[in-house]
Amino acid sequence: xxxxxxxxxxxxxxxxxxxxxxxxxxxxxxxxxxxxxxxxxxxxxxxxxxxxxxxxxxxxxxxxxxxxxxxxxxxxxxxxxxxxxxxxxxxxxxxxxxxxxxxxxxxxxxxxxxxxxxxxxxxxxxxxxxxxxxxxxxxxxxxxxxxxxxxxxxxxxxxxxxxxxxxxxxxxxxxxxxxxxxxxxxxxxxxxxxxxxxxxxxxxxxxxxxxxxxxxxxxxxxxxxxxxxxxxxxxxxxxxxxxxxxxxxxxx
Amino acid sequence: xxxxxxxxxxxxxxxxxxxxxxxxxxxxxxxxxxxxxxxxxxxxxxxxxxxxxxxxxxxxxxxxxxxxxxxxxxxxxxxxxxxxxxxxxxxxxxxxxxxxxxxxxxxxxxxxxxxxxxxxxxxxxxxxxxxxxxxxxxxxxxxxxxxxxxxxxxxxxxxxxxxxxxxxxxxxxxxxxxxxxxxxxxxxxxxxxxxxxxxxxxxxxxxxxxxxxxxxxxxxxxxxxxxxxxxxxxxxxxxxxxxxxxxxx
Amino acid sequence: xxxxxxxxxxxxxxxxxxxxxxxxxxxxxxxxxxxxxxxxxxxxxxxxxxxxxxxxxxxxxxxxxxxxxxxxxxxxxxxxxxxxxxxxxxxxxxxxxxxxxxxxxxxxxxxxxxxxxxxxxxxxxxxxxxxxxxxxxxxxxxxxxxxxxxxxxxxxxxxxxxxxxxxxxxxxxxxxxxxxxxxxxxxxxxxxxxxxxxxxxxxxxxxxxxxxxxxxxxxxxxxxxxxxxxxxxxxxxxxxxxxxxxxxxxxxxxxxxxxx
Numbered sequence: 229x230x231x232x233x234x235x236x237x238x239x240x241x242x243x244x245x246x247x248x249x250x251x252x253x254x255x256x257x258x259x260x261x262x263x264x265x266x267x268x269x270x271x272x273x274x275x276x277x278x279x280x281x282x283x284x285x286x287x288x289x290x291x292x293x294x295x296x297x298x299x300x301x302x303x304x305x306x307x308x309x310x311x312x313x314x315x316x317x318x319x320x321x322x323x324x325x326x327x328x329x330x331x332x333x334x335x336x337x338x339x340x341x342x343x344x345x346x347x348x349x350x351x352x353x354x355x356x357x358x359x360x361x362x363x364x365x366x367x368x369x370x371x372x373x374x375x376x377x378x379x380x381x382x383x384x385x386x387x388x389x390x391x392x393x394x395x396x397x398x399x400x401x402x403x404x405x406x407x408x409x410x411x412x413x414x415x416x417x418x419x420x421x422x423x424x425x426x427x428x429x430x431x432x433x434x435x436x437x438x439x440x441x442x443x444x445x446x447x448x449x450x451x452x453x454x455x456x457x458x459x460x461x462x463x464x465x466x467x468x469x470x471x472x473x474x475x476x477x478x479x480x
Numbered sequence: 481x482x483x484x485x486x487x488x489x490x491x492x493x494x495x496x497x498x499x500x501x502x503x504x505x506x507x508x509x510x511x512x513x514x515x516x517x518x519x520x521x522x523x524x525x526x527x528x529x530x531x532x533x534x535x536x537x538x539x540x541x542x543x544x545x546x547x548x549x550x551x552x553x554x555x556x557x558x559x560x561x562x563x564x565x566x567x568x569x570x571x572x573x574x575x576x577x578x579x580x581x582x583x584x585x586x587x588x589x590x591x592x593x594x595x596x597x598x599x600x601x602x603x604x605x606x607x608x609x610x611x612x613x614x615x616x617x618x619x620x621x622x623x624x625x626x627x628x629x630x631x632x633x634x635x636x637x638x639x640x641x642x643x644x645x646x647x648x649x650x651x652x653x654x655x656x657x658x659x660x661x662x663x664x665x666x667x668x669x670x671x672x673x674x675x676x677x678x679x680x681x682x683x684x685x686x687x688x689x690x691x692x693x694x695x696x697x698x699x700x701x702x703x704x705x706x707x708x709x710x711x712x713x714x715x716x717x718x719x720x721x722x723x724x725x726x727x728x729x
Numbered sequence: 730x731x732x733x734x735x736x737x738x739x740x741x742x743x744x745x746x747x748x749x750x751x752x753x754x755x756x757x758x759x760x761x762x763x764x765x766x767x768x769x770x771x772x773x774x775x776x777x778x779x780x781x782x783x784x785x786x787x788x789x790x791x792x793x794x795x796x797x798x799x800x801x802x803x804x805x806x807x808x809x810x811x812x813x814x815x816x817x818x819x820x821x822x823x824x825x826x827x828x829x830x831x832x833x834x835x836x837x838x839x840x841x842x843x844x845x846x847x848x849x850x851x852x853x854x855x856x857x858x859x860x861x862x863x864x865x866x867x868x869x870x871x872x873x874x875x876x877x878x879x880x881x882x883x884x885x886x887x888x889x890x891x892x893x894x895x896x897x898x899x900x901x902x903x904x905x906x907x908x909x910x911x912x913x914x915x916x917x918x919x920x921x922x923x924x925x926x927x928x929x930x931x932x933x934x935x936x937x938x939x940x941x942x943x944x945x946x947x948x949x950x951x952x953x954x955x956x957x958x959x960x961x962x963x964x965x966x967x968x969x970x971x972x973x974x975x976x977x978x979x980x981x982x983x984x985x986x987x988x989x
Contacts, residue, residue, distance in 0.1 A: 257860040264856035268842070268849065275844045275890075336838025337854075339806060344857045345830035351857075405648055409641040413631050422627050423645055426620040427652050430659040437666065458655075469648050472564070476640040479807045480632075567808070634768075636809055717769070 262350040265341075269358035272331070279327070280362040283320040284370055290316045291377055302379050309378035310388075310439035314432050316374075317367050317392060318399055322428075324363045325403040325420055328355065329411040333477065338411075342478055352467045352474070356404045364396030380443060387442030394455040395435040401459075401466035402427050408473030412480045430458060491568045493711045494720045500704045500711075508701040514694030522687035529684070535599040538592050540687050544695035545589035546611065549618060550653070552582035552699060556625070557650040560643030569714060572639035575646065576629060577706035583622035585699060589615055610664035614657045621649050635714075756781050757945060758803070758914065763812035765798055772798055773967035776812070778960070782913070782943040785936070787954065790964035796949040797837065799964070800918050803947060804834040816914075833858065833912040835920060839903035843892035847883050847902045848874055850891060851909070859909050877908040881928070897923040904928075907935055915939060915946045921954075930955075 273279040294312050298304055332338035332355075341351060371392050375385045406424040410416035438451040522540035529536040556578040563571035593612045594604040607613060625642045632638030715721045756779035763776040772795030778786060788796045802810045805825050814821045816828040841850050851874045855862050862873055878887050881901040883894075891899055900923045907915070915936070921929050929952070936946055937956045948954070 257856060257863055260856050260860075260863055264853045268845065268853040271849060272842060272844050331842070334838075335842055336836055336840035337842055339834075339836055339838065340840040340854060341857060342806070343804065343829050343832070343834055345826045346857075402648075405645070409628065409645060410631070412637070415631075419627055419631055422620070423624040426617045426624065426656070427648065429617055429656045430652075433659045433663045437663070454659075465651065469644055472644045473641065476637055476644065479640070479809060480634050480637045 258346050258350050261344065261346060262354045265351050265354040266358050269355060270361075273358065273362045279324075280366050283324045283363050284366050286323065287316050287320040287367060287370075287374070290319065291374060295377070306379040306381075306443070309375070309380050310436040310443065311432075312378060313371070313374050313388065313392075313439070314395070314436040317396065318428055318432060320367060321363055321396060321399045322403055322421060322424065323417070324359075325400075325407045325424075326410075326417045328359050328404055328407045329474065329477075330407075330416070333411045338474065339478055342474060348471045348474075349467050352404075352470045353463075356400055356467070356470070359404070360397060360400040364392075364400055367396055368392045380439070383445075384439060384442040387448065388439045390452075391435050391438040391455060394452075394459045395431050398431050398455075398458045398462045399428065401462040402431075405466055405469045405473060408470045408477060410477075411474070412477040430454075434458065491566075491570055493570060493573075493715050494718070496570055497708065497711050497715075497721075497724070500708055504701060504704050504708075507697055507704065511694055511697035511701055514690050514697060518687045518691035518694055521690065526684050526687060532600055535596065536684075538596045540691045541695075542589060542592035542596055543688055544692040545585050545592060546615060547692060548695050548699050549582060549586040549589050549615065551696075552578055552585060553618060553621065553646070553653065554650065556582060557646040560646040563639060563643045564647070572636070572643070573707060573710035573714060574703070575625075575639060575642055576710050577703050579622055579625045579629065579642070581699060581702045581706060583619065583626060584702075585695070586615060586619040586622055590619060608664050610657075610661045613664065614660045617656055617660070618653070621653070625649075757817055759813070759815045760803065761813045763799075763802065763810060763814070765795055765802060765810045767795070767798065771968065773964050776962075776964075776967040778962055780945045780947075782945065783940050783958075785940050785946040785948065785956065785959040786962050787959045788947065788949045788962045788964065794964040796964065797918055799962075800834075800916050800947060800949060801836070804832065804916050805829065806834070828914075831912050832914045832916060833906065833910045834916045834918075835903055835906070836918050839900055841891055841899050841902045843899075844890055846888050846890055847878055847894075847905070848887045850902055851877065851905055854906060855909055858906070859911065861911060862909060873909065877905040878902075880908045880931075881905045897925060897928070900924060901928065904932065907932075907939075913944050915944060915948075917946065917948045919949055919951065921950055921952045 291312065294316070295305060298308065329338060332341070342348065344351065368389055371389045372385050374380075375388055380388065403420065403424050406420040407416070409423065410419050413419065434451050434454045438448060438455060440446075441448050441451060518540055522537055526537070528534050556575055559571045559574035559578065562568055563575060590612065593609075593615065597606055597609070597612070598604050601609075605612070625646060628642045628645060629638045632641065712721065759779040761777045761779075764774040765772040776799070780786060788799055790796050798807070801807045803814060803821075805821055805828055808822065816824070816831070819827055821828045840854065841847075848871070852871075855870075855874060862870055865873065875884065875887055878884055881904050883898060883901055883905065886894060886898065891902060894902070904920065904924075917936075920932060924932065933954065933956050936948070937958075940946060940956075940958060946959075948959070
């Protein structure tokens, strides 16, 4: 047994601060940290066009390839459009996720962030949110174009955009978990896919069903509420796993 | 702290190693006994199904594997939670031990499901069957955890990563299962109805009561074997293991 | 906490502040029975030291001896150790926030983003780590950041992207944080790397100033340091018999943890 009595006696009774008293007296900058990280990441992404342009280009190209593979028949394409668009959007977001924490890990700023005395919940939110704005949001904005390419009719176009708006958020939050776990590994990309694709099953089911229902004119509320529930659930819970993943990655 | 003593003991690889050695033969033998009883009973002494004939008999293996596959994932997630909260080495080892065994059981479940599918629905793989589809997803979840273990040079990091993803999976699995269920009911063709199941006669169910615990015990035995390997690897420098190895030799 | 009078007079960012006075006789940081291994290799075992206000310690050892690991362990970046570390009497495993609020860590990696300017880099770091500065007005905050950049000789480059700067200049962006810091504990991993002679002298003066004001510093450095009053911690002294240590720490670590 190592002797720990020495260190026990060195605890100075009058100066021992009960947990949280010291920190809570101070100005707690959680929201300024959230805001500062959001601004910082936007600066980083906007100085690097590829951040938002590459996933979008990828998506257009894969839609092109799908069309070439399936054939030009408009009915077949439209029948499969919802599934194609969702799978492609999912792949686009997933592939961009490897970069979410990679640069921060490599240059040491992730380390500095994890040494913050404040809870990491909001900072992690800020990182995922900033990443979603440059990857998920462009997909939502460009979704009417996908609809045109695959022959989705007028009414279903806003439904597709709404579904992608909610669903891409879920994809970002869940995917960020895998990204946080693999950021210390050199070959993170494929491993992210292995880890997270099974978790994406509900999103792809409800997301494409939402579009399908809109195309067929079926009621939308059930699938819509499921997408909303998934988004809320993943936004609330995923940051906890992401924090754990980042701490583990830094620990290596 | 007295009533936590067992928990502390559980944290000791040496104690666990001894316990596994003592229990393993019993678990293994009772697993084999239960499985043989169940299989013989199921194959020879239950009446054939009026619609499926004899092909239904594969449920005596298929159903237990499906049950244990899912339970195994939850066992793994519990080990993950223990490892995250209490940082117990032994929990990490359990996580590592369960993943490949669980994957193997899931694969067995998929295989028997496909074999059952051929005479019943005329195809080895029918997507409309939500349970098989969910099981395939479960199989991928297991593979992901194994891949994560392999990817890390640093064992502690790998264990921690796997524990986190196992916990995330635990939250996700009910959602995945429900969504696949819903999806398949939506796309079901009129000719095959999977929703009205369990019209099996009670006497056909009895052998299941034996094979399900049998597969559970088999799973436990396989995990214990794996556990022993994990303990040997992590304690390879300790004196007690050296003594044990010398005694064995 | 800066008092209101302090704020009005213009903040003196360089004085160490905390809610508690730094009692000179009480050890603030206690490291006891520390054991670290990497893979199968024991880095050190039974390592112990404690630091009172004004103490500095220099960690010495050859490449791969575990200097960086020790610093990361104390900083709370890695949990892969056995033993006990307390800050102000609180175990740092369970009370990470209390340590991090009063600690500045500068690692091998500067934590400087290449696409951002030095000013932008310093700004987000200051928001995260020196919240007392955020109580200033925005203009004053920026002014303080520029002042710190000026101290490390980067005022002309404040608005240039960091990837256009030299390696030494990028290191200096990280070092500028020391001029903003009020953290009592500084943990600096090779702070003199890629810094020119002038910069080294300035940094040495800054560190001895920090100690003179009751700060603490833990430093690794290959260069000879010209700072007085630094203790040495030689890692090679803590390579004891491996098997003995293993048996000692087998079960006890778990129980000891529960107390902190």
